[in-house]
Amino acid sequence: MHIKDIMSSKVVVVDKDQNLNDALKLMKKHKISRLPVINTNNDHKRELVGIITEKDIALRLGSSRYGNMPPSHFHVSTVMTPDPITLNAAENLGKAAKIMIENKIGGIPIIDDVEIVGIITKTDFIKTCQGIPYNKTYIKDRMQTDVMTVNPGDRLVHARRILIDEDIGRLPVMNGDEIEGILTAKDIADSMISFRKIVPDRYQAARIRNLIVEDIMTQNVRTINEEKTIADASTFMIDEDFSGVPVTNDNGEITGMITKTDIMNFIAELEEVY
Structure with missing residues (x-):
């Protein structure tokens, strides 16, 4: 193609x-x-x-x-x-x-x-990830298992620094073993726009430093089971307009993250083969 x-x-x-x-x-x-x-x-x-x-x-x-x-x-x-x-x-x-x-x-x-x-x-x-081999390959075999996370009480400037240093677009927000939210670059961009509209200029620098992840993160996080296929993950991301999704096992525990980049890597490998 x-x-x-x-x-x-x-x-x-x-x-x-x-x-x-x-x-x-x-x-x-x-x-x-x-x-x-x-x-x-x-x-x-x-x-x-x-x-x-x-x-x-x-x-x-x-x-x-x-x-x-x-x-x-x-x-x-x-x-x-x-x-x-x-x-x-x-x-x-x-x-x-x-x-x-x-x-x-x-x-x-x-x-x-x-x-x-x-x-x-x-x-x-x-959008091309339907049929064989995408519907025969499990998420658990292609997902990231070493996932960077933050806590709800972490400062937003700390989370922003992780996004920069790790060159990633999203961070699961964890409270112990429980996922409480997810923080994305989009969340930060939107919040900074709103923040600057309502906070007087002279107070912005100080108050930005005091923002915490919990103030900005998206709650009620959608996840996907590791036993689903890459075809399932692709459809889910497109339908929900997600670029990455936390992955869980049958006990509801977070075991990794699947992103569009992970699927792109799979596509690139297949293109080399075929």
Whole structure:
């Protein structure tokens, strides 16, 4: 298969001169976690100049350097990753999967010359995971078992640092052996936007340092049993709009985490074989 067979051609983009509030509104409206960044030139072409993700926004807004600045003061161009990796639609899926894994990215803009014509994301790959061997491979055989976690009372700045240092997008929130929530880069981005709207500028830096995980995390966490298949996990992630899911055994104990990246690794391995 080739990229053109599964890529999304209806691409939601943001202009480099728009602000972070605009970018987050687009992400929320379209239920996506990244936006190609364009520069609309005089020819009205959508020239690709960067890419911005929820994680980029969360990490920037949570930093002490920008602690007192509201999101409306940030242009997309100050937060985006410039000159992103791109591909053309004729490339095969194996190559695209390998590039995404090696560079730890969740999506690749597809261009024709300098103009963006599509995007391929982990979700596009995950949608292909039906039938053999995906419905014959158990989650427990592909999941991560060494999972970083935080406690409800941990400071948010500590959790944010783990996300940066470990280059991950989510953290289960554990109270002993019980899972009480999950914290994602999206949660941090959304909370920082709301926080800066209601807290006066002069108090923001100090109060951000006092935020705890429990204030931000998503409760009532959905999990998936380790005896389910990769096909089951793929369907679950797509239906629930999740990028990663805590995995439990038959006793309800957390035994790991399955993410789109884990499934992407499996896809890449299969592409090499076939």
